[in-house]
Amino acid sequence: MPDSVQPTPAEQADDSNDLSVNRRTLLASASTLAMAGGLVAGYGTFFAFAGEFLYPEPDPGAWYFVARTADLEAGGSLPFESPQGVMVVIKRDATALGADSGAEHFQALSSVCPHLGCRVHWEPHNNRFFCPCHNGEFDAEGRPTGGPPKAANQHLARYPLKVEEGMLFLRLPTQTVSTPIAQKATDLSAQTSTERGEDVA
């Protein structure tokens, strides 16, 4: 076995310097990492909060009472206007009888075009729903018959319906523009003022 070589005092000092440099490098790296981590975590949290702040809550919609199922005869239809002013025609299957019919025997066709969201119009002379935005066409059952919706096989959507204790409910979105209601309120207020004015006169 060869004798182990003892380091000279100068070499010992060098080692100590190396250790000191390594320790310093390690501390510098760790603090840089901690600083970078802190920045990422800090700004990341900020942007995550900002994203959540900007991202809207999902619209749960609201259930609206439409009619008692017994009051809607088989094959019949009923117009319904939501508080937002949305007109929906609810149809009952011709085969469905009695008050115990389930929601599957009713349908409420949406007038929102599944292509890009415009409102379709019913054209009685053409027996079709027509979307003026991009020329989409649908038959009376909401099946696509022309335009981009036919190319993509997009049907008119149906609003969700449910029957509880013989009562028919319809679910409609609630996140809408309040203008129609505001407009109605304004009209009503103007009308009331005019009437009051006439009374005074």
Next chain:
Amino acid sequence: MSVVGRWIHERAPLSGDQLREFTNEPVPYHMKRWWFALGGTPAYLFVVQIVTGILLAVYFQPSSSTAYESVRHITDDVSYGWYFRGLHKWGATLMVAAVILHQMRVYFTGAYRRPREINWMIGMCLLLCTLGLGFTGYSLVFEQLSYWGATVSGNILDNVPVLGGVMKRLLLAGDQYNDQTLPRFFILHAAILPATLALLVFVHIVFIRLHGVTELRFPDEPADAPRHFNFFPDHMATELVMGLVLMIILSVLATVFPVVMGPPADPLTTPEVIKPEWFFYATFRWLKLFGPTFAVLSMGFIVGAMFVWPWIDAALRKLTGREEISVYVGIVASLLLIGLTTWEALVAH
């Protein structure tokens, strides 16, 4: 140096030589032609938009229940409201036209080629920002076009794969247009997009200064014509004249063709005939011709190809050995754009 001069120089230590160097970018001789001064036109119009936009924002109320009435108030009641709204509306129209014309000039003269590819991409961002400002601008009036344009745009985003749904919800603040939507359009129109545009214009100009303007020579130029002339005061004077002419054109347009109010937004009825602003006619027709997914993806592809066109062009030139290949592609694309726009303009549906 006077006492005042010394006082100013101490606080803003700039010499006359430095200022001259800063402003006196040598401008190539071909830019004495008016057609080649189109780059400054959208910049000037952008300033007009900022000034008139700030004035309009004093009276505009960005909510769905008040926006329409406040725009009507600006147009009909406020002193010179019709004039400033007219300047803003026509300024937007001319700005879009000027950006498109400037881009066409850059394209057909091959000024986007190496080493100016990045500036072409910045220019593309400027085009998209300008179109975004146009779209969000007419969305703020809250007339029928505003409401249905926003609804259609939200649903176009919805057709983008993977992120489409999130983008739509972020833009509309929900699954459909609601009371929270219009303030978002206002923030986009009055803060985010103009700030982005201003920053991009700055970077665009920095790149122009770094590379210099592409130099072109024309056969009808005199043989002893100097290669360059000074930006200040020669080119500056050209821009000032263009600015003055633009203000006259804008004022005439705002007076002779005043901006009117369309029917107010009705979320329950899409009008029988509805069209966006003219600069989206081609897109609108494209959406009528194809199913939504194909239409949206193909539009995305076209915009993507435009972004990286300098490299596609280089590859095509290498492949075909023809320097003018981009001119043929440009002519076909321009004819397609003009054809779709004219088609949409001429028919009701």
